[in-house]
Amino acid sequence: MASDVRDLPDEAIDEAFVQSVLAASNDCIKILSLDGALTYMSEGGKRVMEVSDFNQLRGCPWPSFWDGPSNADAKAAILAAREGRNYRFQGPANTAMGNPRWWDVQVTPIPGPDGRPARLLSVSRDITELKRAEEQQRLLALELNHRMKNMLAMVQAIASQTFRSGGEPAELKTALMDRLATLAAAQDVLTQTTRTGAPLRDIVAQTLRAHGGAAQTSFAGPDVDLSSRCALALSLALHELATNAVKYGALSTDGGRVAVHWSIDAPAFTLSWTESGGPPVQPPTRTGFGSGMIQRALSGYVGGTSELTYAPEGVRFELATTVEALTAEAF
Secondary structure, three states, X not given: OOOOHHHOOHHHHHHHHHHHHHHHOOOXXXXXXXXXXXXXXXXXXHHHOOOOOHHHOOXXXXXXXXXXXXXXXXXXXXXXXXXXXXXXXXXXXXXOOOOEEEEEEEEEEEEOOOOOEEEEEEEEEEOHHHHHHHHHHHHHHHHHHHXXXXXXXXXXXXXXXXXXXXXXXXXXXXXXXXXHHHHHHHHHHHXXXXXXXXXXXXXXXXXXXXXXXXXXXXXXXXXXXXXXXXXXXXXXXXXXXXXXXXXXXXXXXXXOEEEEEEEEEOOEEEEEEEEEOOOOXXXXXXXXXXXHHHHHHHHHXXXXXXXXXXXXXXXXXXXXXXXXXXXXXXX
């Protein structure tokens, strides 16, 4: 009995080497008959295809493992290889355990002694992770395009309403620059997260930090991620409320306070902005950009209803909508 591989015939050494290579490969290597019946599968192929007993699959028509357009590709691959040509395609197919996978498949003829195809070689490579990465890239591209459209639409609305409100050119320029800076800051929040939206908590904190700081402001509420569209709209609305509070309201005096609170009672969502401790409030004589943005545009972007109240003790703003309206992206 041979005790060392060097004592084995060359044919046995070659066969053992080939078997070890096939077992080590993560490609699913199969031999098909000319009519497409499955006759052999490598050990590595059984592993990636999650096959525990190949005898249950032996003789099965290989195209039956594929559905839809991929089934037609599998049949076309057999026909091409039978005619002496290579055929390659990509498609989804489940493993023997029912787990979905994506495969890159190449079918080639195996010539017989006469040089004509005698059997077919099918090599399938698992490209599931690659397909997932491609899908993620596609979604990211759609999200980028979506956010750019939202941003441009918002800029257009801001510019139109700012200059429509009248006033001195210098004042209009300053107001426009402030509002565009708010949009830029909201975009920063959006790009700092790998999610599609932005945390409401970050949006509120950023607005209050820029206008009042912790001494005169507070906020509280459960975690909720806004869609990019709603994040931009709500950032602008909060900016207008904070700007008015600094100019005329609670943040114009040392003793004034602003409290922002939001709550979820699924599916309902409510947010309130409450000012106190400031000078007596006088309702505005005309509706400027800020009031229009807060009362009309915000409701249009996030749905639901909004109400801005000029109570003598302090401005109060309330937004009522649904969680779905705040978080859903509309492509």
